[in-house]
Amino acid sequence: MREVDKRPVIVIVGAGFGGLNAAKTLRHAPVDVILVDRNNYHLFQPLLYQVATAGLSPSDIAYPVRAIFRRQANFDFRLAEVQSIDLAGRCLNTSTGPITYDYLVLAFGGETNYFGLESVAKNGFSLKDLRDADAIRNHILKMLELSTQVKDKNQRRALRTFVIVGGGPTGVESAGALSELLRLALSKDFQRMKLSDVRVLILEASERLLPGFPEDLEKSALETLRKKHVEVRFGAAVIDYDRAQVALRDGDTIQACTLVWAAGVKAVSLTEDMGVPLGKQSRIRVDATLQLADHPEAYVIGDAAYLEEAGHPLPMMAPVAIQQAKVVAINTIHSLERLPPIGFEYKDPGSLATIGRNAAVARVGRFKFHGLLAWLVWLAVHLVWLIGFRNRLLVLINWAWDYFLFERAVRLILPSSENHK
Amino acid sequence: MREVDKRPVIVIVGAGFGGLNAAKTLRHAPVDVILVDRNNYHLFQPLLYQVATAGLSPSDIAYPVRAIFRRQANFDFRLAEVQSIDLAGRCLNTSTGPITYDYLVLAFGGETNYFGLESVAKNGFSLKDLRDADAIRNHILKMLELSTQVKDKNQRRALRTFVIVGGGPTGVESAGALSELLRLALSKDFQRMKLSDVRVLILEASERLLPGFPEDLEKSALETLRKKHVEVRFGAAVIDYDRAQVALRDGDTIQACTLVWAAGVKAVSLTEDMGVPLGKQSRIRVDATLQLADHPEAYVIGDAAYLEEAGHPLPMMAPVAIQQAKVVAINTIHSLERLPPIGFEYKDPGSLATIGRNAAVARVGRFKFHGLLAWLVWLAVHLVWLIGFRNRLLVLINWAWDYFLFERAVRLILPSSENHK
Numbered sequence: 001m002r003e004v005d006k007r008p009v010i011v012i013v014g015a016g017f018g019g020l021n022a023a024k025t026l027r028h029a030p031v032d033v034i035l036v037d038r039n040n041y042h043l044f045q046p047l048l049y050q051v052a053t054a055g056l057s058p059s060d061i062a063y064p065v066r067a068i069f070r071r072q073a074n075f076d077f078r079l080a081e082v083q084s085i086d087l088a089g090r091c092l093n094t095s096t097g098p099i100t101y102d103y104l105v106l107a108f109g110g111e112t113n114y115f116g117l118e119s120v121a122k123n124g125f126s127l128k129d130l131r132d133a134d135a136i137r138n139h140i141l142k143m144l145e146l147s148t149q150v151k152d153k154n155q156r157r158a159l160r161t162f163v164i165v166g167g168g169p170t171g172v173e174s175a176g177a178l179s180e181l182l183r184l185a186l187s188k189d190f191q192r193m194k195l196s197d198v199r200v201l202i203l204e205a206s207e208r209l210l211p212g213f214p215e216d217l218e219k220s221a222l223e224t225l226r227k228k229h230v231e232v233r234f235g236a237a238v239i240d241y242d243r244a245q246v247a248l249r250d251g252d253t254i255q256a257c258t259l260v261w262a263a264g265v266k267a268v269s270l271t272e273d274m275g276v277p278l279g280k281q282s283r284i285r286v287d288a289t290l291q292l293a294d295h296p297e298a299y300v301i302g303d304a305a306y307l308e309e310a311g312h313p314l315p316m317m318a319p320v321a322i323q324q325a326k327v328v329a330i331n332t333i334h335s336l337e338r339l340p341p342i343g344f345e346y347k348d349p350g351s352l353a354t355i356g357r358n359a360a361v362a363r364v365g366r367f368k369f370h371g372l373l374a375w376l377v378w379l380a381v382h383l384v385w386l387i388g389f390r391n392r393l394l395v396l397i398n399w400a401w402d403y404f405l406f407e408r409a410v411r412l413i414l415p416s417s418e419n420h421k
Numbered sequence: 422m423r424e425v426d427k428r429p430v431i432v433i434v435g436a437g438f439g440g441l442n443a444a445k446t447l448r449h450a451p452v453d454v455i456l457v458d459r460n461n462y463h464l465f466q467p468l469l470y471q472v473a474t475a476g477l478s479p480s481d482i483a484y485p486v487r488a489i490f491r492r493q494a495n496f497d498f499r500l501a502e503v504q505s506i507d508l509a510g511r512c513l514n515t516s517t518g519p520i521t522y523d524y525l526v527l528a529f530g531g532e533t534n535y536f537g538l539e540s541v542a543k544n545g546f547s548l549k550d551l552r553d554a555d556a557i558r559n560h561i562l563k564m565l566e567l568s569t570q571v572k573d574k575n576q577r578r579a580l581r582t583f584v585i586v587g588g589g590p591t592g593v594e595s596a597g598a599l600s601e602l603l604r605l606a607l608s609k610d611f612q613r614m615k616l617s618d619v620r621v622l623i624l625e626a627s628e629r630l631l632p633g634f635p636e637d638l639e640k641s642a643l644e645t646l647r648k649k650h651v652e653v654r655f656g657a658a659v660i661d662y663d664r665a666q667v668a669l670r671d672g673d674t675i676q677a678c679t680l681v682w683a684a685g686v687k688a689v690s691l692t693e694d695m696g697v698p699l700g701k702q703s704r705i706r707v708d709a710t711l712q713l714a715d716h717p718e719a720y721v722i723g724d725a726a727y728l729e730e731a732g733h734p735l736p737m738m739a740p741v742a743i744q745q746a747k748v749v750a751i752n753t754i755h756s757l758e759r760l761p762p763i764g765f766e767y768k769d770p771g772s773l774a775t776i777g778r779n780a781a782v783a784r785v786g787r788f789k790f791h792g793l794l795a796w797l798v799w800l801a802v803h804l805v806w807l808i809g810f811r812n813r814l815l816v817l818i819n820w821a822w823d824y825f826l827f828e829r830a831v832r833l834i835l836p837s838s839e840n841h842k
Contacts, residue, residue, distance in 0.1 A: 066610035131836035
């Protein structure tokens with residue numbers, strides 16, 4: 001097929017926010033777009049913690065890639081895992097064979113960074129994909145079930161103690177949702193469970209929550225978390241975990257059968273084998289045009305790209321990836337038309353984090369707000385960004401259920417890859 | 422706790438239709454009810470094939486057991502797998518320790534019966550629980566993805582050939598739903614896929630479909646299946662399968678990368694280790710009072726119980742289990758009150774099977790009907806029987822999506838136990 005077809009082939013790796021938007025932006029370009037991903041769906045990662053805390057089903061936040069691009073004639077999808085990248089030969093080696101390209105857009109995102117803490121990587125949960133979210137939900141429910149069958153008081157308390165490491169948006173949102181799941185929904189299922197036995201902790205190594213948010217919003221988030229019975233500990237650096245006990249650097253220990261690691265991300269490890277210059281967190285250094293210095297036909301966007309702005313690396317967040325996707329699409333077309341590439345400039349749309357019912361913090365441009373208004377903004381933004389009208393409707397129904405009836409719909413220990421890694 | 426509590430303990434094994442209804446019927450009885458299941462949910466098995474064919478999410482047809490019994494004061498739940506049963510010692514050995522009982526209700530249901538065909542058990546799919554349904558959905562979607570990457574015409578055709586073994590209700594319903602999934606929904610995602618390459622077959626060893634249905638309804642079902650491009654072969658007994666080729670007893674072979682075995686059920690294999698008299702399909706022989714002859718404090722109901730009516734074993738279907746659950750609850754109370762037990766008599770409510778859009782066959786009492794009316798009855802009956810208003814609403818939305826937009830919502834290869842067993 002390739003021989004007959006004379007149009008340049010743009011291969012995009014990753015169906016996250018970056019890859020998806022790059023492919024969409026190229027819909028009228030005189031090119032063939034091939035999107036490669038190991039999953040057949042786009043995952044709406046901002047709501048992943050709600051799958052982990054039994055509020056949503058995996059299918060509510062995943063959307064088939066082929067369905068998104070049904071009407072795009074220059075698009076093709078390849079379900080495959082990229083194993084290595086031959087930049088010199090312009091070829092990807094994948095689990096289902098090689099794919100050659102004229103232009104390459106690497107949008108393969110990030111993975112959990114345990115900073116070398118092997119025991120935590122082995123015994124804790126990460127929260128990066130649906131497999132993780134399924135495993136966390138199953139594990140939480142299983143620990144509560146087990147706790148009803150255990151006679152030893154300390155063991156029971158450990159089964160009902162949930163540690164979240166990291167006070168960034170993922171940690172804060174997960175802790176708020178988990179505390180509400182336990183205190184508002186599951187307490188009705190486990191009526192003999194004493195709420196004083198149930199603990200949700202955020203362990204944050206630094207002295208502050210929600211980096212990137214203004215200080216008064218951070219204070220407001222902290223206050224809301226405490227109202228929701230989430231214990232927040234600052235200066236608490238985890239150094240070891242064995243599924244029963246968390247050890248901190250200062251010598252303190254916490255008995256807990258659940259640890260979720262939300263304290264670090266880095267680019268996917270594939271970047272380390274490419275022989276290209278890397279920045280912090282294994283991210284690939286790119287020019288302002290998002291090109292690799294030695295391979296101008298190869299672009300990197302999103303979490304996997306390292307680019308600084310005003311001396312700071314760009315955050316690993318969806319808005320960066322989405323904005324870079326547009327630039328990368330323009331630059332490939334410019335290259336075809338022999339025009340110079342344009343440079344990327346990040347327009348910060350603000351930050352949003354919810355802590356639970358009626359509670360969120362928001363920074364939009366120069367405006368800062370918290371509480372109910374921020375929460376409504378959070379709801380609206382997430383519903384609008386979610387792909388697919390059915391998914392929006394189902395998410396809205398699940399949220400309404402939770403909000404009005406204090407119910408979490410998916411309190412199910414469902415078959416998943418493993419119940420504990 | 423047991424020592425303080427003087428009330429007799431009734432342990433019910435299995436949270437299917439039988440176990441659930443037995444526990445519910447005992448809600449005002451002066452007993453402690455303990456329901457044991459290895460899953461924390463009740464599964465609405467009649468819609469399982471819709472999870473396997475990407476129409477519904479697992480969470481739409483599963484409901485947490487604890488939530489069902491929230492208001493029942495004499496109820497407790499144990500998440501555990503029963504490993505063996507000591508009838509003489511009145512004790513269950515489970516994965517989380519022993520459970521002693523005064524009365525025992527075994528409602529642990531059935532499992533797939535491969536009739537000793539090891540290669541089929543190893544390489545084919547069964548359709549008994551959510552794990553199976555998830556695995557089938559993932560596999561179907563993966564085979565289609567693979568088929569777009571394969572150059573060999575025969576291999577491509579094998580990837581697009583789906584064999585369902587067994588022409589009972591499960592086989593017929595699965596085949597109809599699968600054919601519609603492929604031809605109406607997925608054909609839009611895989612626009613270069615030729616529909617002439619896509620095959621769905623029902624292989625039935627006997628000479629008829631839908632045993633238990635009147636002959637004219639069987640004819641109508643067969644006609645509908647053929648209109649939906651399902652090939653039905655009678656007298657086709659499968660003897661071997663290796664994930665690529667199905668071998669039939671008459672020497673014929675079919676190239677197919679997917680085989681779903683819906684040709685047999687039997688009681689769970691635990692029945693074989695109990696040292697009690699068994700009937701056909703490893704079902705436990707019980708008296709008309711549903712008691713074990715040598716252990717009147719032990720009852721068996723549903724798929725696991727063997728009881729004949731007019732010389733035929735009762736069918737392994739939900740209505741039998743539900744009706745027996747009521748009798749078993751009455752008989753335990755009678756036993757406490759030193760009254761004689763009552764005998765079970767099956768009132769056949771009829772049979773229903775759907776073949777897809779606007780098509781079903783129904784026998785209700787003396788009435789037989791098919792087509793749109795039967796389909797509407799099927800819809801109504803299944804919605805009413807489904808537990809939980811939210812589940813009903815979500816199932817209805819998913820059905821409406823499918824019906825009006827020809828979309829199957831859950832076309833996702835999601836993390837599951839294994840993608841192929």
